Amino acid sequence: MAAIVQFENVGLRxxxxxxxxxxxxxxxxxGAFYFxxxxxxxxxxSLLRLLYLAQRPSRGVIRLFGSDVVxxxxxxxPLLRRRIGVVYQDFRLIPHLSITDNVALPLRIAAVPEEEVREAVGEMLAWVGLGHRAAARPSTLSGGEQQRAAIARAVIARPDILLADEPTGNVDDAMADRLIQLFVSLNALGTTVVVxxxxxxxxxxxxxxxxxxxxxxxLADPAGASRVPAWRERA
Structure with a gap:
C-alpha cells in the first residue's frame, strides 16, 4: 500500500x-490500522499533534498526502485538515451547539446538502447510542456521552486519516468494543486509522x-509500520 504519512528524523521541542x-x-x-x-x-x-497539523516539528521532514507540511x-x-478526523482526549465539543450541530460541523464545512447532513447525523448518533440526546448541549452529557459525540463528529465525514487519542477512556467495556468496531468498519472503507x-x-x-x-x-521498531519513508526507498 502507498504511504499516506511519512516522517524522517523528526524532532519536537x-x-x-x-x-x-x-x-x-x-x-x-x-488504508492500514495502527495502535x-x-x-x-x-x-x-505530541506525535498525534504533528499528525493533525496542530504543531510543526522542530526539525526533520513530514509529508502528508504527498505534501511537505514543514x-x-x-x-x-485547512484543506489538509479536512481530510483528517481527530478524537481528542478532552472532546473539544462546541458548548453552545447541540450534539446534532457538533456532529454535523465537518459536513457543513464541506458544504454537504443539509438534507444529507440531517440523514447522516441521525444515523451516526443512533449508532453511537446518542439518538435520544440529539438536541442536548455538551454540558448536559456525561463524559462517556461526550466521548461518543466527539467520535461521531470525527468519523462522520469518512476522513482519509482518523486519529484517536485514548478514545475509549471514558466509556464502559461494551461501548468501547462498539467504538473500536466503528473504527474497524471505517478502516474497511479505506480510512487509515491511528489509535x-x-x-x-x-x-x-x-x-x-x-x-x-x-x-x-x-519510536521503537514498530510491528509493520515502515521505518523508511517510501520516497527514500525509491531514491
Whole structure:
C-alpha cells in the first residue's frame, strides 16, 4: 500500500526545553490500522499533534498526502485538515451547539446538502447510542456521552486519516468494543486509522492492526509500520 504519512528524523521541542520527540522516522500505509502505545508522557499525544497539523516539528521532514507540511504555507493547511478526523482526549465539543450541530460541523464545512447532513447525523448518533440526546448541549452529557459525540463528529465525514487519542477512556467495556468496531468498519472503507491507547485489551480486538511503541520520545521498531519513508526507498 502507498504511504499516506511519512516522517524522517523528526524532532519536537516546546519552547527552549528538551526534545519531547527525537529522531522519529516511519511511514503509515494508506488504508492500514495502527495502535500507538506507550507509557504516559512517552510522547503519544505530541506525535498525534504533528499528525493533525496542530504543531510543526522542530526539525526533520513530514509529508502528508504527498505534501511537505514543514514548509507548507499556513493558508494551505485547512484543506489538509479536512481530510483528517481527530478524537481528542478532552472532546473539544462546541458548548453552545447541540450534539446534532457538533456532529454535523465537518459536513457543513464541506458544504454537504443539509438534507444529507440531517440523514447522516441521525444515523451516526443512533449508532453511537446518542439518538435520544440529539438536541442536548455538551454540558448536559456525561463524559462517556461526550466521548461518543466527539467520535461521531470525527468519523462522520469518512476522513482519509482518523486519529484517536485514548478514545475509549471514558466509556464502559461494551461501548468501547462498539467504538473500536466503528473504527474497524471505517478502516474497511479505506480510512487509515491511528489509535493511541494504554489499553492492552484493545490491541487484541484488531488482530490485523500494526503496533507502534513510543518510549522516551523515540519510536521503537514498530510491528509493520515502515521505518523508511517510501520516497527514500525509491531514491
Amino acid at each position: 516546546y519552547g527552549h526545553g528538551e526534545e519531547v520527540l527525537r529522531d522519529v522516522t516511519f511511514a503509515l500505509a494508506a 500507538l502505545t506507550g507509557a504516559s508522557g512517552a510522547g503519544k499525544t 514548509t507548507m504555507p499556513r493558508a494551505r493547511m 493511541a491507547t494504554h489499553d492492552a485489551q484493545l490491541l487484541a480486538q484488531v488482530p490485523a492492526a500494526q503496533t507502534m511503541r513510543i518510549a522516551g520520545g523515540r
